[in-house]
Amino acid sequence: MQPAANDPIYAIPASFRRMENLHIVFWLLKDVGWCMIWKPLGLTMIVPTLAIAVVIAWRTRHLASELAHNLAIVLWISANSYWMISEFFGFDTVQFGHGITGKHLALIPFTLGLLVLAYYYLVQKPRESRGTQVATL
Numbered sequence: 042m043q044p045a046a047n048d049p050i051y052a053i054p055a056s057f058r059r060m061e062n063l064h065i066v067f068w069l070l071k072d073v074g075w076c077m078i079w080k081p082l083g084l085t086m087i088v089p090t091l092a093i094a095v096v097i098a099w100r101t102r103h104l105a106s107e108l109a110h111n112l113a114i115v116l117w118i119s120a121n122s123y124w125m126i127s128e129f130f131g132f133d134t135v136q137f138g139h140g141i142t143g144k145h146l147a148l149i150p151f152t153l154g155l156l157v158l159a160y161y162y163l164v165q166k167p168r169e170s171r172g173t174q175v176a177t178l
Contacts, residue, residue: 057100064093068118075125083129087122094118105169109161116154120147 053061067090074083094115101107124147127133132143 113154120150
């Protein structure tokens with residue numbers, strides 16, 4: 042699909058793109074460690090994966106759409122990391138009450154990520170669209 046001639050250009054500095062690409066490598070290594078039950082690898086990769094996700098969110102804080110999506114990614118990685126830790130240390134099946142296990146507590150950051158995106162799409166983005174429409178009339 043070709044962009045329209047009047048579509049705004051979204052450019053990412055090369056240093057940011059390199060960081061994002063490295064972030065993917067760390068994220069995949071974390072998940073490989075989880076999948077293969079290589080605790081040292083999985084646990085070690087939490088730190089750079091989460092740290093880079095936070096840096097990316099901070100650097101994009103001036104763009105509401107990017108910030109919302111990057112915060113959702115931070116929360117997603119947090120949820121996955123907690124879930125992995127719960128499995129590695131055997132409290133994923135521990136009952137906390139009312140059928141909720143240690144693994145289910147990962148739903149907290151997952152849900153927070155969904156709420157951030159819901160706020161963006163249901164509140165923030167419509168406001169941005171209205172502002173653009175008014176400005177162009």
